[in-house]
Amino acid sequence: MNEHNTLTIENCIEWLDDRIDRWSQYVDKQCSVRIFQAIRSRLEENQIMRKLLWANHGCPQSAMYGDDGEMQCNACGFDFKRGGMKAFAEKRALENLKRYQEYLRKGDAGE
Numbered sequence: 485m486n487e488h489n490t491l492t493i494e495n496c497i498e499w500l501d502d503r504i505d506r507w508s509q510y511v512d513k514q515c516s517v518r519i520f521q522a523i524r525s526r527l528e529e530n531q532i533m534r535k536l537l538w539a540n541h542g543c544p545q546s547a548m549y550g551d552d553g554e555m556q557c558n559a560c561g562f563d564f565k566r567g568g569m570k571a572f573a574e575k576r577a578l579e580n581l582k583r584y585q586e587y588l589r590k591g592d593a594g595e
């Protein structure tokens with residue numbers, strides 16, 4: 485856990501690194517190592533995708549806060565390190581619908 489009292493991907497990787505040897509005592513070592521490596525690989529990919537999304541999600545670069553490994557945006561208020569991607573996608577979909585609604589409203593007004 486961190487100062488935000490949330491579980492991050494880094495926390496999960498640390499947890500997995502710490503426990504892989506203990507797992508091997510109880511299950512087939514090759515199997516547990518392969519599972520561990522697959523989970524770890526997906527977590528690392530998730531981190532990469534979060535960083536790419538943080539850096540390219542459409543808000544001004546001046547709003548990005550990335551000190552100390554953080555990935556936050558002061559414009560939209562989303563925390564890309566801890567926030568759920570499902571919530572982010574839903575929020576963005578709603579924003580896009582509002583923009584489209586505004587576009588249609590202006591179109592009706594003849595602007």
Ligand SMILES: [Zn+2]
Pocket residue numbers: 541542543547557558559560561562
């Ligand atoms: Zn943003």
